[in-house]
Amino acid sequence: MVKFIGLDLGTSTLKVSTDNMAKLFKIPSIIGDVNEGWTGMAMDKSWINNLILEQGGREYFVGELARTQSEIKRPIASEGKMKSAEEAFIAIKSALSLVAEDGDEYILCAGVPVATPQGEMKELSRLLKGDHEIKIRNDATSEKKDLSVSAKKCLVIPEPYGTYYKTLKDRGEESAIDAVMIDIGHGSTDFLSMYQGHPMRTASGSLNEAVDTLTSRIAKKLQDQTGRIIRPFDLMKSIELGRDDVMLGGERFSIKEVKEYYAEQIARIMVDETERLISTLPPDAYVELYICCGGGAYTFGEFIRNALAEMKMIANPEECVIPEDPVMSNAMGFELVAQSRIE
Ligand SMILES: Nc1ncnc2c1ncn2[C@@H]1O[C@H](COP(=O)(O)OP(=O)(O)OP(=O)(O)O)[C@@H](O)[C@H]1O
Ligand SMILES: [Mg+2]
Structure with missing residues (x-):
């Protein structure tokens, strides 16, 4: 069965909606370098707050873990635009890992800040489409997950369009x-x-x-x-x-x-x-x-x-x-x- 995911890449948080809007969550829009020192010390062992993604032979802290633990960290969007499609892709894959099950198929729709250049939007949609292997590790528990998912269709559009679409739908x-x-x-x-x-x-x-x-x-x-x-x-x-x-x-x-x-x-x-x-x-x-x-x-x-x-x-x-x-x-x-x- 195909699953539907809505993503909103804000400059402070990345929001996710799925399961017919029953599952809603957000993570800080930040990725950073791995800082091993405190591994396993966290009281909170949830995946959402201890997310490490492997991508292209490198590991990244993502979201709350990057915000609080990375020494070098970057926001994935700032000054009204998405900065790099590759970094947005890392954050989106990490967010997907929080809802994905092995073998899932998706239709994804992602919103990016309005001033994002069209070239970057196209690049992000190209990166998102197709088969992906998502490798994650929980910093607090060291548990690992390896998921294969497939994005059947992907759309990347300006952020506020999501609210427009929903408002019109709600109003019939x-x-x-x-x-x-x-x-x-x-x-x-x-x-x-x-x-x-x-x-x-x-x-x-x-x-x-x-x-x-x-x-x-x-x-x-x-x-x-x-x-x-x-x-x-x-x-x-x-x-x-x-x-x-x-x-x-x-x-x-x-x-x-x-x-x-x-x-x-x-x-x-x-x-x-x-x-x-x-x-x-x-x-x-x-x-x-x-x-x-x-x-x-x-x-x-x-x-x-x-x-x-x-x-x-x-x-x-x-x-x-x-x-x-x-x-x-x-x-x-x-x-x-x-x-x-x-x-
Ligand atoms: N319930 C609330 N009451 C008042 N302010 C709130 C509330 N929830 C969030 N905010 C404020 O709204 C801001 C975040 O808004 P939002 O999540 O829409 O931003 P974003 O999409 O990440 O950023 P941007 O739109 O600049 O890319 C924060 O400054 C936060 O403090
Ligand atoms: Mg926003």
Whole structure:
């Protein structure tokens, strides 16, 4: 039986959807060199957090293991693009190993950041297609697995298309509608415009403003206020938990006001960019929907909706959609795209 897999290669995490969206998981989008020193010390012996892949006679730490243990590590995507098809391939093979059984056959659909050059997208789809041997090792237990799998079909498309496809399916739309996706990630925001069912490259692009812009601004503000050095990255957890205050050296500081102030300003920048991009669409284009996804939708979604309304780009709030699971929605949509390719 053929299995369907949707993959979303983000700059901070790689997301996977399979089993009719019942199985969803993510790993940090990082690969790194092997650091043997601590092997077997980990308390957590799960495959997902102890993944080593062998590829071309070399071993790589992947995901959480690379993030925490590799001395030399690289993100597989940054600045709004996938950097190398070979490295993305290593990460995808590793992610596949977490769901694959020996002998499996797949139809894969993978999303990459919008600014990824088309040559790299083609190269990745070429690498993914065909028969693969996946050799993995668990760093904590030393257990090994050797799997033979086959990818019957592979598609590599721009990331936010997954959310577009899923949103239209959920709404029961029979035909394609013109829409703009605003995918707010950790380090960049991707814009994808759809016109008559096709992605419009000229009206798509990416911005550096994203969740890390907000954490950098809050860190700077707290630093001025307290004289302490605060790393933006350390504020990420508070943002994810929706906290309005943080603990610094045993003292509590409110971030409510700065967070709201900057979230509104940054959302405004995103909507300005949206307006600029849609002005390049053909005059008969009629944008019916704006879809705000990515982990940043939790923080910026409402501000974006308000800014779109203020700028008269939408007439009512329902024209700006925020998916129920904005982080996984691309991967889920790609699984649906893969399912549609069975015939
Ligand atoms: N529940 C949540 N509430 C608030 N913020 C969240 C939540 N979940 C994730 N985030 C934030 O969203 C960001 C990650 O978003 P996402 O997974 O969409 O990024 P990505 O796809 O890896 O990166 P990019 O889109 O830049 O390639 C992180 O900065 C994270 O802190
Ligand atoms: Mg993303």
